[in-house]
Amino acid sequence: MVDAILEARGVWKVFGQRAETLRSHPSAWDAEALRRDGFVVGVEDATFSVKRGESFVIMGLSGSGKSTLLRCLTGLYPATRGHVLIDDIDLSLASRQSLVMLRRQKVGMVFQSFALLPHLSALDNVAFPLQVTGIAKTDRRQRAEAALALVGLKGLEQRFPSQMSGGQQQRVGIARSLIADPAVWFLDEPFSALDPLIRRDMQDEFMRLQSQLHKTIVFVTHDLEEAVRLADRIAIMADGRILQIGTPEDVVTNPATDYVRRFVSGIPKSRVVRVARVMGAAPAKPDLAGPTLPQTATLHEVMGWILQSEGPIQVADANGKIVGMLSRAEVATWL
Known part of the structure; x- marks a missing residue:
C-alpha cells in the first residue's frame, strides 16, 4: 500500500525455550506442529497494513493474541519471524538504540494500567517523555499544558495521580502519549479498567481527539461494541490468527468464518x-x-x-x- 504507515508482513511470535532457534527453520511453518513441539504460538502469520490517519482496531477474547501482536508492532516483542515496518523502518533490522528513538519520536503508547508516576503532578507526568529526550523545561511545560488542555484537563495541571479520578488519570496517560506528536498511536485496552459510564465518556473523548488530530491508530480491545464504535477497520483474532479484516459493516454483515459470525451476532446490523x-x-x-x-x-x-x-x-x-x-x-x- 502506497499510503501505509504501518505494515505487518508474515509476523509470527512464538514462545518457548528454543524459540530463537526457529529462525533457521525452513520456509513452511505449521502452527499445530509448533504446538506439538512444545511451543506457544502467540501470533501466527499476521499480514496487514494500516493507512495514514486510519483507526485500526485489533480485537479478540482473552488469549487471542491481540496484545502480543501489538507488542510486536511496537517492537516491545521482537517477531520470531516476519517483518514490521513503521514509516518504512523495518523493526527487525533496527538496532536497540534505533528502536528506542523510534518509540520516542514516532510512536505513542497507552496501556490499560495508567502507569503514571505517583510523585509527579499531571503536568510533569505528561512532560516526562520530553524531559527524557532533553527538551528544555520551558518548552516541555508549554507543550504539556497544551496536551492537558487538549484532553480536557486544563486547570488540573498540578494535581497528583492520587488526587484524580480513574478517567482523569487515563486522560493524563493519553496526553502523555500524544506529547511527542507520534506518527502511530498504539492503545492496548486503554479503557478496560474504567467503569461503564466513564468508559463511554472516554470513547467519546477518543473520537473527538481523532476528529481533531487525524492520527494513525492501532487500538486493541476485547469489546466488540467498542471496536465497532471506534474503528475504520477491525481485525478479529482467535488463537493467534487473524480471521478477518474489514470495516465494521463488512465484518458484521459478511462474517468470514463461523467463529466471526458467532462473535458479531449480538451487534444489531442497523x-x-x-x-x-x-x-x-x-x-x-x-x-x-x-x-x-x-x-x-x-x-x-x-x-x-x-x-x-x-x-x-x-x-x-x-x-x-x-x-x-x-x-x-x-x-x-x-x-
Missing part, C-alpha cells in the same frame, strides 16, 4: 450498516431545499428521521450532492 449501502436511486429532480440524510450515517443514527417521515428522504454526499433516497421499506430489510 448500528453498522450505512445509509449509502441501503439507499435507492437518486430522484430525477432533486429537491435542493428539502431535508437530506448523510450517506455516511448508520441506519441507527437516522432511524428517527425515517420514522417521522411520510415518504423517502433524500441522501446527500459530503459535498451536499443528492445521491439517493432512503425509505422505511429499505431500512426494514436490515432490522
Whole structure:
C-alpha cells in the first residue's frame, strides 16, 4: 500500500525455550506442529497494513493474541519471524538504540494500567517523555499544558495521580502519549479498567481527539461494541490468527468464518450498516431545499428521521450532492 504507515508482513511470535532457534527453520511453518513441539504460538502469520490517519482496531477474547501482536508492532516483542515496518523502518533490522528513538519520536503508547508516576503532578507526568529526550523545561511545560488542555484537563495541571479520578488519570496517560506528536498511536485496552459510564465518556473523548488530530491508530480491545464504535477497520483474532479484516459493516454483515459470525451476532446490523449501502436511486429532480440524510450515517443514527417521515428522504454526499433516497421499506430489510 502506497499510503501505509504501518505494515505487518508474515509476523509470527512464538514462545518457548528454543524459540530463537526457529529462525533457521525452513520456509513452511505449521502452527499445530509448533504446538506439538512444545511451543506457544502467540501470533501466527499476521499480514496487514494500516493507512495514514486510519483507526485500526485489533480485537479478540482473552488469549487471542491481540496484545502480543501489538507488542510486536511496537517492537516491545521482537517477531520470531516476519517483518514490521513503521514509516518504512523495518523493526527487525533496527538496532536497540534505533528502536528506542523510534518509540520516542514516532510512536505513542497507552496501556490499560495508567502507569503514571505517583510523585509527579499531571503536568510533569505528561512532560516526562520530553524531559527524557532533553527538551528544555520551558518548552516541555508549554507543550504539556497544551496536551492537558487538549484532553480536557486544563486547570488540573498540578494535581497528583492520587488526587484524580480513574478517567482523569487515563486522560493524563493519553496526553502523555500524544506529547511527542507520534506518527502511530498504539492503545492496548486503554479503557478496560474504567467503569461503564466513564468508559463511554472516554470513547467519546477518543473520537473527538481523532476528529481533531487525524492520527494513525492501532487500538486493541476485547469489546466488540467498542471496536465497532471506534474503528475504520477491525481485525478479529482467535488463537493467534487473524480471521478477518474489514470495516465494521463488512465484518458484521459478511462474517468470514463461523467463529466471526458467532462473535458479531449480538451487534444489531442497523448500528453498522450505512445509509449509502441501503439507499435507492437518486430522484430525477432533486429537491435542493428539502431535508437530506448523510450517506455516511448508520441506519441507527437516522432511524428517527425515517420514522417521522411520510415518504423517502433524500441522501446527500459530503459535498451536499443528492445521491439517493432512503425509505422505511429499505431500512426494514436490515432490522
